Amino acid sequence: MIKRVVLSCMLLAVPAVAAAQQNMPTGFKAFDESAPRETLPAxxxxxxxxxxxxxxxxxxxxxxxxxxxxxxxxxxxxRRLVKR
Amino acid sequence: MTRAVPVVLLIAAAMLAASPFMIDAAPPEVTMGLVQKIFYVHLPSAMIFMVSSVMCGVASAIYLMGGRSAKADRIALAAAELAIVFGLITLVTGPLWGRKAWGVWWVWDARLTSTLVMWLLYWSFVLLRRFGGAGSETLSAGVGLFGMALVPFVYWSVNVWRTLHPMTSVVPTLPASMGIPLWWDVVAFACLFGALFALRTRVERLRTDLDSALADADE
Incomplete structure (x- = not known):
C-alpha cells in the first residue's frame, strides 16, 4: 500500500520537476546595455x-x-390575484 | 436587517468616494512605485473574499448539521455569490499589479493557485444551486465546507512556500501613511459587503415566500 502511494507521488512529481527544470537558467549571460528594456507604465x-x-x-x-x-x-x- | 441597508450603503459610498484622495495621499512604495497603489483595492477585496468563504462554510455546516435550516441555506448562497464577486476583484487586480511588480501576469505558486481553486469552488457552489435540481442544497453545502477549509491554506501559503507574493507580515508592519488608507478601504468594503449580503438574502427569502404562495394558490 505504502509502495503504491510513494510510486503515485513520484509519478505525479515528474511533470512538476520537468516544468521547473525548463525555467532553470543554464548559464550566465552578459548584460546587454543596448537591448531594449521594458518600461511598462504603472x-x-x-x-x-x-x-x-x-x-x-x-x-x-x-x-x-x-x-x-x-x-x-x-x-x-x-397576492393581488389570491385576494380576488 | 434590511432597514439598515440604505444607511450602510450610504456609509460605504461616502467612504469609497473619499478613498481615492486617501490613496493619492499615501506615499508610493520604494521599489514598486505607483503600481503598489493597487494594494488598496486588492487586499480589502481578498479579505472580504475570505470572510465570505468562512460565512458560507459556517452556514453550510449549520445547514448540514442543524436540520436543513432554510435561513442557513440562504446565508450560504448569498455568501458564495459575494465570494465570487470579491474573489473576481482579487484575481483581476492581482495580475495587473504583478505584471509591473514581478514582470509576469501570473505564476502557478501556492497562493495564486489555491486562491483560484477556492474561487472556482464558489462557482461550482452557485452553478450546483442553479442547475443541480432537487437536493442540490445539500451537495452545495458540502462544497461550501470545502471552500472554508481552503481559507487557512490560502492565508498561510505565502509563509510556507516560496512565492513572489508578499508575505502576511506586510500588513502589520505598514507605516501609518499606508495603513490608514488600507484599513479605511477595508471598512468601506466591509460595509458594502454587509449591504449586498442583506439584499441578497432578502431576494432569496422573498423567492421562498413566492414559492410558498404559489403552492398555496395551487391548493
Missing part, C-alpha cells in the same frame, strides 16, 4: 484595476436590485 494598470473593481461591484449591485424588484413585483401580483 498608471494605466492602476486605472484599469480600480475601474474593473468598481464595474464588477456596480454590476452586481445593479443585478441584485433588479432581482429584488422583480421578485417583489411577482409577490405583490400573486
Amino acid at each position: 498608471a494605466p494598470l492602476v486605472f484599469i484595476a480600480y475601474s474593473l473593481a468598481w464595474i464588477a461591484l456596480a454590476f452586481y449591485a445593479f443585478t441584485l436590485w433588479r432581482k429584488l424588484g422583480k421578485v417583489e413585483q411577482d409577490l405583490a401580483e400573486l
Whole structure:
C-alpha cells in the first residue's frame, strides 16, 4: 500500500520537476546595455484595476436590485390575484 | 436587517468616494512605485473574499448539521455569490499589479493557485444551486465546507512556500501613511459587503415566500 502511494507521488512529481527544470537558467549571460528594456507604465494598470473593481461591484449591485424588484413585483401580483 | 441597508450603503459610498484622495495621499512604495497603489483595492477585496468563504462554510455546516435550516441555506448562497464577486476583484487586480511588480501576469505558486481553486469552488457552489435540481442544497453545502477549509491554506501559503507574493507580515508592519488608507478601504468594503449580503438574502427569502404562495394558490 505504502509502495503504491510513494510510486503515485513520484509519478505525479515528474511533470512538476520537468516544468521547473525548463525555467532553470543554464548559464550566465552578459548584460546587454543596448537591448531594449521594458518600461511598462504603472498608471494605466492602476486605472484599469480600480475601474474593473468598481464595474464588477456596480454590476452586481445593479443585478441584485433588479432581482429584488422583480421578485417583489411577482409577490405583490400573486397576492393581488389570491385576494380576488 | 434590511432597514439598515440604505444607511450602510450610504456609509460605504461616502467612504469609497473619499478613498481615492486617501490613496493619492499615501506615499508610493520604494521599489514598486505607483503600481503598489493597487494594494488598496486588492487586499480589502481578498479579505472580504475570505470572510465570505468562512460565512458560507459556517452556514453550510449549520445547514448540514442543524436540520436543513432554510435561513442557513440562504446565508450560504448569498455568501458564495459575494465570494465570487470579491474573489473576481482579487484575481483581476492581482495580475495587473504583478505584471509591473514581478514582470509576469501570473505564476502557478501556492497562493495564486489555491486562491483560484477556492474561487472556482464558489462557482461550482452557485452553478450546483442553479442547475443541480432537487437536493442540490445539500451537495452545495458540502462544497461550501470545502471552500472554508481552503481559507487557512490560502492565508498561510505565502509563509510556507516560496512565492513572489508578499508575505502576511506586510500588513502589520505598514507605516501609518499606508495603513490608514488600507484599513479605511477595508471598512468601506466591509460595509458594502454587509449591504449586498442583506439584499441578497432578502431576494432569496422573498423567492421562498413566492414559492410558498404559489403552492398555496395551487391548493
